[in-house]
Amino acid sequence: MELNELLEITRIEHDQTKPVQVRCCTAAGCLSSGSQAVKDNLDAAVKAAGLEDKIHVSGVGCMRLCCQGPLVQVDQESNKESKLFEQVKPEDSVKVIDAIEGKETNLKQQDLHQPFFTRQLPIVLENSGKIDPERIQSYIAENGYQGLYQVLREMKPSEVVETITKSGLRGRGGAGYPTGLKWATVAKSKGDKKYVICNADEGDPGAFMDRSVLESDPHRLLEGMAIAAYAIGASQGYIYVRAEYPIAIKRLETAIRQAQRLGLLGSQIFDSPFDFKIEIRIGAGAYVCGEETALMASIEGKRGVPHPRPPYPAESGLWGYPTLINNVETFANIAPIIRKGADWFAGIGTEKSKGTKVFALAGKIRNTGLIEVPMGTTLEEIVQEMGGGVPDGGIAKAVQTGGPSGGCIPASAFATPVDYESLTALGSMMGSGGMIVMDQTTNMVDVARFFMEFCMDESCGKCIPCRVGTVQLHDLLTKISDGKAAQADLELLEELCDMVKHTSLCGLGQSAPNPVFSTLKYFRDEYLALIR
Amino acid sequence: MKRNTVTPPANHPSGDKRLKMLDATIKRHQYQQDALIEILHRASELFGYLELDLLLYIAHQLKLPPSRVYGVATFYHLFSLAPKGKHNCVVCTGTACYVKGSQEILTSLENATAIKAGDTTPDGEISLLTARCLGACGIAPAVVFDGAVAGNQTSESVCKKIGEWQHGTK
Numbered sequence: 001m002e003l004n005e006l007l008e009i010t011r012i013e014h015d016q017t018k019p020v021q022v023r024c025c026t027a028a029g030c031l032s033s034g035s036q037a038v039k040d041n042l043d044a045a046v047k048a049a050g051l052e053d054k055i056h057v058s059g060v061g062c063m064r065l066c067c068q069g070p071l072v073q074v075d076q077e078s079n080k081e082s083k084l085f086e087q088v089k090p091e092d093s094v095k096v097i098d099a100i101e102g103k104e105t106n107l108k109q110q111d112l113h114q115p116f117f118t119r120q121l122p123i124v125l126e127n128s129g130k131i132d133p134e135r136i137q138s139y140i141a142e143n144g145y146q147g148l149y150q151v152l153r154e155m156k157p158s159e160v161v162e163t164i165t166k167s168g169l170r171g172r173g174g175a176g177y178p179t180g181l182k183w184a185t186v187a188k189s190k191g192d193k194k195y196v197i198c199n200a201d202e203g204d205p206g207a208f209m210d211r212s213v214l215e216s217d218p219h220r221l222l223e224g225m226a227i228a229a230y231a232i233g234a235s236q237g238y239i240y241v242r243a244e245y246p247i248a249i250k251r252l253e254t255a256i257r258q259a260q261r262l263g264l265l266g267s268q269i270f271d272s273p274f275d276f277k278i279e280i281r282i283g284a285g286a287y288v289c290g291e292e293t294a295l296m297a298s299i300e301g302k303r304g305v306p307h308p309r310p311p312y313p314a315e316s317g318l319w320g321y322p323t324l325i326n327n328v329e330t331f332a333n334i335a336p337i338i339r340k341g342a343d344w345f346a347g348i349g350t351e352k353s354k355g356t357k358v359f360a361l362a363g364k365i366r367n368t369g370l371i372e373v374p375m376g377t378t379l380e381e382i383v384q385e386m387g388g389g390v391p392d393g394g395i396a397k398a399v400q401t402g403g404p405s406g407g408c409i410p411a412s413a414f415a416t417p418v419d420y421e422s423l424t425a426l427g428s429m430m431g432s433g434g435m436i437v438m439d440q441t442t443n444m445v446d447v448a449r450f451f452m453e454f455c456m457d458e459s460c461g462k463c464i465p466c467r468v469g470t471v472q473l474h475d476l477l478t479k480i481s482d483g484k485a486a487q488a489d490l491e492l493l494e495e496l497c498d499m500v501k502h503t504s505l506c507g508l509g510q511s512a513p514n515p516v517f518s519t520l521k522y523f524r525d526e527y528l529a530l531i532r
Numbered sequence: 533m534k535r536n537t538v539t540p541p542a543n544h545p546s547g548d549k550r551l552k553m554l555d556a557t558i559k560r561h562q563y564q565q566d567a568l569i570e571i572l573h574r575a576s577e578l579f580g581y582l583e584l585d586l587l588l589y590i591a592h593q594l595k596l597p598p599s600r601v602y603g604v605a606t607f608y609h610l611f612s613l614a615p616k617g618k619h620n621c622v623v624c625t626g627t628a629c630y631v632k633g634s635q636e637i638l639t640s641l642e643n644a645t646a647i648k649a650g651d652t653t654p655d656g657e658i659s660l661l662t663a664r665c666l667g668a669c670g671i672a673p674a675v676v677f678d679g680a681v682a683g684n685q686t687s688e689s690v691c692k693k694i695g696e697w698q699h700g701t702k
Contacts, residue, residue, distance in 0.1 A: 004536065027540060028668055028681070029668055029670045029671055029683070030665065031681075032668060032674070032680070032681035032683050033671065033683055046562055065669075066669075066670020066671060067669070068669060069670070202667065203664065203665070204665070205625075205626030205627040205630075205664055205665035206626055206627035206628045206665065206669055207665075207667070207669075208665075208667035208668070208669055208670070211667040243573070243610055243663075244663065244666060244667065245667060251590065258595070271560075275577070281569075281570075282569075282570070282573060283608075284569055284572070284608030284609070284610045284611060285609030285610035285611075285664075286607065286608050286609060287609050287664065298569065299566070300566045301564075301565060301566035301567060301568035301570075301604070302568075302570050302600075302604065303604055304607065304608070316700050324549055344561040362627075362628035362669035362672060363627070363628050363631045363632070363668060363669075363672075364631060366668065368670045368671075368672070369630075369670045370670075400627060403627070434627065434669070436627045436628050436631055436669075437631075438631055439615070442631060450630055451627075453619075454664065458664070460607075481667075
């Protein structure tokens with residue numbers, strides 16, 4: 001494979017573009033509302049109307065407004081305005097064609113000028129909903145794999161690390177560790193073998209942005225991993241993905257196969273001495289496997305229990321070799337940074353948090369789905385403007401971010417710009433990017449108990465503070481919630497939270513008390529109301 | 533596991549075709565011990581659950597101590613050591629579904645089937661399970677019926693579906 005071949009694929013792809021593009025969302029959310037049947041019927045209707053030369057129907061990735069699925073977007077050369085139809089039923093396919101031909105239909109159309117769409121700044125999701133995730137040509141036509149070419153033919157590994165460092169990209173898995181620094185550490189580590197791992201074990205309840213990237217644009221991840229592998233000197237990569245995401249796994253497998261066939265993965269990529277292979281490892285349902293040391297134990301075929309750090313994976317990771325582990329969204333940012341430059345990326349976001357962040361907006365909110373916004377966008381803008389507020393006249397009470405490791409942010413703090421530091425200062429965290437809106441009907445003690453039950457269930461059992469502590473915390477929260485607790489129990493709860501936080505082995509235990517801390521901080525009166 | 537009560541089958545005299553298919557997977561992984569989880573995935577796909585005999589067989593093939601295989605099989609939620617029902621109903625209990633009332637859905641399902649979450653009805657028809665998060669938060673609350681995800685569920689809609697299973701209309 002050479003650059004001109006890549007450009008040839010792009011040219012052919014653009015030449016074949018028909019005047020009308022009909023895109024049907026085939027990501028998990030819409031699929032479960034029956035979008036496959038919608039797509040099949042659209043195909044059949046185009047055929048029946050003899051419009052195959054004019055209209056092209058394709059299955060694409062997530063179009064973000066998941067609550068209104070199945071979504072169908074129509075782009076016409078003759079009309080600059082895209083149309084987005086929502087809640088399309090399989091029998092509506094003829095109406096879609098009528099709409100293309102300018103006839104009146106009663107199809108529900110979404111306003112693409114509403115803040116939910118206009119305030120987004122897609123980098124990670126730039127191709128999502130646009131390209132067919134099952135066709136590599138579709139990705140290549142959007143400048144795909146050009147970043148990899150550029151890196152292999154024009155840059156030294158150290159220059160790649162330098163570019164990522166300069167961009168200011170931080171890990172999107174939650175902790176926000178500077179990506180360039182991590183890469184530099186692994187690049188410096190000595191070892192005759194090195195590994196690159198993509199953490200696609202998106203376990204936080206309420207987060208589905210990684211799933212969306214895997215289902216909508218899998219090649220972006222492969223390209224990002226290959227660039228990382230070149231930068232640190234690895235020739236083998238693993239994607240550790242949840243078994244709960246069957247569509248994502250299938251599309252990843254397809255993507256790897258296609259990339260191998262075109263010589264974009266495998267040996268001597270772009271006729272350079274660089275070899276890189278990627279294998280998929282499927283998780284088996286354990287939240288703790290999102291923790292990097294536990295994840296590696298699981299790839300090695302063992303129980304997914306964490307081990308103390310140091311040594312860090314950067315020195316001694318998978319099978320004892322230096323290993324780079326990054327999250328899906330982190331890798332998804334790499335190719336655009338290489339293509340457009342570190343300065344472009346560093347120009348977006350806040351002083352310490354660069355770029356954009358994808359959030360999964362869900363819960364008691366009108367527009368649920370995915371949003372990608374520059375760092376520094378306030379919660380108010382996200383919840384009220386983009387999310388459209390709480391439906392049925394409800395009032396937003398809090399936003400839960402960061403899953404079980406995060407916390408609840410009260411409505412009074414919604415003016416906060418969202419970045420790593422500000423969320424931590426509020427007692428929550430970025431986490432992988434789940435954002436669950438809660439309204440007045442939500443009982444915060446129940447919420448804390450819900451998360452504690454999760455942590456209790458998911459504790460791997462290796463260290464005592466987490467194994468025993470979470471059970472005791474759950475019991476105490478149940479006691480409070482049942483109205484059987486006294487003031488002393490509340491004090492005990494706080495003391496125990498502190499202990500679990502400071503003595504647990506890994507991130508799961510260390511962050512398990514966070515939902516309790518944050519609800520106690522902002523909604524203490526709800527606890528007190530339940531105390532005898 | 534009791535020792536010496538079950539001898540690990542060196543080959544499979546049962547002639548079960550599924551074991552042959554499992555062997556093919558083991559071979560494809562070149563008897564690598566670190567492929568244990570992949571092999572357990574395949575085994576539960578083929579057999580529906582992981583019987584003790586099956587675990588011993590895998591341990592033997594990969595030359596792993598049975599304790600290690602048992603330890604891994606019991607650690608992960610997706611592996612079940614007991615048979616599942618003919619129909620599976622998985623209620624998502626992720627945060628978004630929780631906020632939108634998945635607890636009520638689960639309670640009404642427990643009442644309708646007279647079993648607790650995680651159990652199978654005595655006639656082996658229906659298994660009621662929970663999932664931590666399906667990643668389908670945009671259409672919460674979500675329930676999976678025999679592998680098909682259904683969004684925006686209510687107590688009524690899930691009970692209707694269970695009723696269809698119970699009365700064999702589908």
